[in-house]
Amino acid sequence: MTTPFPFTAVVGQDDLRLALLLNAVSPAVGGVLVRGEKGTAKSTAVRALSALLPEVSVVPGCRFSCAPAAPDPSCPDGPHETGAGTSRPARMVELPVGASEDRLVGALDIERALAEGVKAFEPGLLADAHRGILYVDEVNLLHDHLVDLLLDAAAMGASYVEREGVSVRHAARFLLVGTMNPEEGELRPQLLDRFGLTVEVAASREPDQRVEVVRRRLAYDDDPAGFAARWAEEEAAVRHRIVAARELLPQVRLGDAALRQIAATCAAFEVDGMRADIVMARTATALAAWAGRTDVLAEDVRQAALLALPHRRRRNPFDAPGLDEDKLDETLEQFSAESDDDPDPDGPGGGGGRPAPDSGPEGDGGTAAQPEAGDGGQPQASGAQEQSAVRAAEPFRTKVLSVPGLGEGAAGRRSRARTEHGRTTGARRPQGTLTKLHLAATVQAAAPHQRARGRSGPGLVLRRDDLRQATREGREGNLVLFVVDASGSMAARQRMSAVKGAVVSLLLDAYQRRDKVGLVTFRGAAADVALPPTSSVDAAAARLESLPTGGRTPLAAGLLKAHEVLRVERLRDPARRALVVVVTDGRATGGPEPVALAGRAARLFAAEGVASVVVDCESGPVRLGLAGQLAGELGGTAVTLDELRADSIAGLVRDVQGTSRRAA
Known part of the structure; x- marks a missing residue:
């Protein structure tokens, strides 16, 4: 097994490291979305985090990582008795962009379920990631049907597999971490909102820092084990600090003053729903615990806003993420002055304890300056002279322009297509593994042969040749x-x-x-x-x-x-x-x-x-x-x-x- 790059050896990227560590302290924060250009250590930092997480105690032999103190009563491998368990390292499970639905949620053996009446279930990646990290590289390229499954699991903390009346349920609570390059497309708003925090990363423009990045990477590539050994002390210190912060977290006090600042900030930036308020509250308490404090300060609320709000204030995909930090400071100062029970009367800037430099997202969103319209505004007589760019008029709503016929392209929402998901339009013999059973067609194919197969009881004598795959019609992009x-x-x-x-x-x-x-x-x-x-x-x-x-x-x-x-x-x-x-x-x-x-x-x-x-x-x-x-x-x-x-x-x-x- 390849030795991972040490987390503490990552150069710079303070916001990225802080966001990951806060989720390690409090998984309830809700995960991290890392946006940035390629080659900025996004994946390296995420993979390195798993080595810092405390070990988890599991029921021996349980494929679904049930906790011995409180096993899942619906666990397919259960029931389990409450008692001692075994410890193992926390897992980091990677979800490939091109994974199938069965690979994510698990596969139910339909043939054995119909013929033998048993639930033969092979767990998927959601089961492997339970009580660990589920990492999706290039999460913005994930197919819509996988996004829907992730949203369901994240909302309910459980995964359901249902095939023609046969169902399996198991717990699936995990830390969701995604990385993406915005140049390759944006996330669906529903999935974007599921990430507790977001950070923007970019390569440093400082020559000294870039030199150090190259130096450490070359040293790691030459001798991964030796390089990791040189950082073992720093890794152990961070690991112990995470454990200490987890133990302190229940004692952290989130006072009314901090709550009012959180609510006022979310209202000032007009974020949708209440999830932003909850995530900010959890992030602020995790920041206090990470700093070794039991009171949430105004600086914790400010840092929580910089991590939890940028991706929630976007109104359309053309809005750049980010916050107006001047507006943020004004809001915090106003509500700090109005409160009498603020544990930090000096407001933002008081106290130490911040675990990383306050670099924050890019100012007011990094919107590029647009050229002003000229004075002419008249058509050119010959068209030979070039004019500068003009702004686009206000966009308006359109209805779909679809391509005629029936395609077979990638899943989307524009034109009709044969897809794995959608309404059932027919049946065919399966080519390879059966994924979508057409029950009526399967029974119809098997029925004429029951006497010849010696059927004597109520059960259906089923053979592989009887199985029929459902053909479905949906939409493509x-x-x-x-x-x-x-x-x-x-x-x-x-x-x-x-x-x-x-x-x-x-x-x-x-x-x-x-x-x-x-x-x-x-x-x-x-x-x-x-x-x-x-x-x-x-x-x-x-x-x-x-x-x-x-x-x-x-x-x-x-x-x-x-x-x-x-x-x-x-x-x-x-x-x-x-x-x-x-x-x-x-x-x-x-x-x-x-x-x-x-x-x-x-x-x-x-x-x-x-x-x-x-x-x-x-x-x-x-x-x-x-x-x-x-x-x-x-x-x-x-x-x-x-x-x-x-x-x-x-x-x-x-x-x-x-x-x-x-x-x-």
């Missing part, structure tokens, strides 16, 4: 590829603002539908892939926001570039179907024979049956209808910016499906 005209003909500031607002609205819809998105822009003499296909819709919105306009209109180049993006993406993810959204006024002025060349490029999409929509941005009293002609060449449909809103999109979906069927 698609690749929504935006092809945006940024040329001079689109450069009127009011119009471009409306165009960006429409695309941002569709990006929000793509986020909710669990789609991948891509962005191709064309202007001047060429087209660019502003964002390759990704699950990070906020990255697409950021690229769109900074998009300048001006120059000629190489429409054909934009379509050909989009066609190439789709070709490459089919090789990477052949099951994911695409929806192309072309945002343009239909003019083509770049290159020789621009109109004819754009028509030939558009017909490539029609020949391959790619679903497409042209958002017609043409304005003014005289309309040439060029976007409608382009939609005809694409085999799709055209819609104006005004028609793109929710009340008008229902008809558009029918048109997209109808034209795509005709093209196919």
Whole structure:
């Protein structure tokens, strides 16, 4: 077994280490979500934490880690008698992003259950993680059906496996730790809220600190055991401090003054629900216990807010996480002054005992400054002069644009698809392990053979060939590829603002539908892939926001570039179907024979049956209808910016499906 990198040898990352240690002191805090760029020791720190956790006492032979003092009365391996147990190290169980449902919750042998009437159950990762750590690397890429199971287990502290009336329940209480790179997409709001704390990590820009990171890593790679031995004393000190803090935790006093500060802070930042208040209270008491105190101070409340609130104040995926620390300090100071029983009358800044430097999240959320609109605001006469980027108009709600037919892509919420989850539409013989039994079809297949098999009692004589797998229909996520005209003909500031607002609205819809998105822009003499296909819709919105306009209109180049993006993406993810959204006024002025060349490029999409929509941005009293002609060449449909809103999109979906069927 590989020796883990010592927790105390991790350089910097004070907030990350503090958040993990607070959960080790008080698992009720609710876990940690670690957000940050790749290569910042996220996984290293999480894996190192398990070596610091105190050992757990378990019932001998119990596969579900029941506590000897209070065994689970519903344990599948029970019943257990209360008594002495054996100790073992706390487990850290890793959940792979591509794991199956049976691997997570466990597998019930349906064949033995029907034929023999026994509950033959093989525990899954939730059972292994009980009373330990469940770690999900790249948690934002976890499939929706696994997210649903995690949410259920986290809410109830138990896992249920039910297959055609046969059910198994076991306890599943664990510390949930997830790491993610925000560039690869955001988490569902329900799962995001389940993480007690969140931290943002980034690589240090200090040369000395970076040198020390490299030095320690090289030393560890050369001799893992020897490197760990050099840090054994520091590891033991932290381990003993965790045990001491756990013992002190029940004695920590959370006074009314601290509670009022917690409630006022959550109200001031307009977080949803009451979970934030509860998590802040638990975090503040854990901070006090970690510092060796029995009273919660204002500084504990402040640090708890910096860890528990940033991910709960977001209103949409384009909001950067973080807190306005000036507003936080004002709120704490105001309610500290109003309270008479505050155990720390000096307010924030008084007392030592803070276990790590107060680095906190990134200020007010790290929102990038946006360029101000210019004074002109008029369309350019020739389109040759470049204008700076303009802000997107206020986004609006849209209805779904779906790809016609029945796909087999990754689970999502946009288009119809054959999936492992959804409504049952039929049955087939299982290919490999049986996962979703179709009971009626199985009985129907076995019934004609009962006499020949010598059936003499009430039981069903069942063979492997009788089993039938249920086929199900659900929803898939698609690749929504935006092809945006940024040329001079689109450069009127009011119009471009409306165009960006429409695309941002569709990006929000793509986020909710669990789609991948891509962005191709064309202007001047060429087209660019502003964002390759990704699950990070906020990255697409950021690229769109900074998009300048001006120059000629190489429409054909934009379509050909989009066609190439789709070709490459089919090789990477052949099951994911695409929806192309072309945002343009239909003019083509770049290159020789621009109109004819754009028509030939558009017909490539029609020949391959790619679903497409042209958002017609043409304005003014005289309309040439060029976007409608382009939609005809694409085999799709055209819609104006005004028609793109929710009340008008229902008809558009029918048109997209109808034209795509005709093209196919």
